[in-house]
Amino acid sequence: NAGVMQNPRHLVRRRGQEARLRCSPMKGHSHVYWYRQLPEEGLKFMVYLQKENIIDESGMPKERFSAEFPKEGPSILRIQQVVRGDSAAYFCASSDTGVEQYFGPGTRLTVT
Amino acid sequence: GEDVEQSLFLSVREGDSSVINCTYTDSSSTYLYWYKQEPGAGLQLLTYIFSNMDMKQDQRLTVLLNKKDKHLSLRIADTQTGDSAIYFCAESNDRRSQGNLIFGKGTKLSVKP
Numbered sequence: 001n002a003g004v005m006q007n008p009r010h011l012v013r014r015r016g017q018e019a020r021l022r023c024s025p026m027k028g029h030s031h032v033y034w035y036r037q038l039p040e041e042g043l044k045f046m047v048y049l050q051k052e053n054i055i056d057e058s059g060m061p062k063e064r065f066s067a068e069f070p071k072e073g074p075s076i077l078r079i080q081q082v083v084r085g086d087s088a089a090y091f092c093a094s095s096d097t098g099v100e101q102y103f104g105p106g107t108r109l110t111v112t
Numbered sequence: 113g114e115d116v117e118q119s120l121f122l123s124v125r126e127g128d129s130s131v132i133n134c135t136y137t138d139s140s141s142t143y144l145y146w147y148k149q150e151p152g153a154g155l156q157l158l159t160y161i162f163s164n165m166d167m168k169q170d171q172r173l174t175v176l177l178n179k180k181d182k183h184l185s186l187r188i189a190d191t192q193t194g195d196s197a198i199y200f201c202a203e204s205n206d207r208r209s210q211g212n213l214i215f216g217k218g219t220k221l222s223v224k225p
Contacts, residue, residue: 031210033211040217042216042217044215055209091154095211103155104154
């Protein structure tokens with residue numbers, strides 16, 4: 001059973017470009033979560049999705065960030081018009097019950 | 113607001129026990145978690161405890177929860193060099209959505225041979 005998969009592992013974008021981060025949950029998991037980790041910090045919750053629904057987006061910045069988890073395919077975290085402050089590691093986690101969350105390896109975004 | 117705090121560093125000798133401590137502020141916490149992060153990697157779920165329990169043991173790992181003092185600890189017996197990593201404490205509660213975890217900043221464990 002493959003774990004949570006994220007791609008790309010590393011992403012470099014220039015200021016003003018768009019970043020698209022993908023997450024494939026573990027087989028059988030319908031809950032997906034996105035977190036952001038800034039250097040020397042813990043993880044900060046961003047958004048919680050189930051298939052085709054956003055359940056909780058209380059941690060998402062109000063502008064430029066969006067997330068989706070379509071009926072088919074991976075979950076996508078999209079950051080429009082990236083700025084230097086968006087540079088961070090973005091982690092996706094998945095769960096079947098909502099209690100145990102299993103994390104992917106992360107996407108490290110660098111904005112130049 | 114809700115907060116989870118941990119000391120930033122811990123250094124032990126190989127073969128000793130390590131104890132990593134965590135305090136949290138929210139008395140409504142339901143589950144408390146310990147995750148391990150190795151350099152450049154994602155977080156690995158080590159163990160978790162439901163808030164109505166006070167202890168959980170899993171092989172070399174022992175979790176102690178003092179709900180009155182809002183204090184959680186992770187004891188690693190017979191610590192090995194492979195245990196060197198950052199350990200994160202996290203909590204969930206019913207007032208936030210399921211899975212909206214609040215994490216501490218992590219404790220970096222260094223194991224000296």
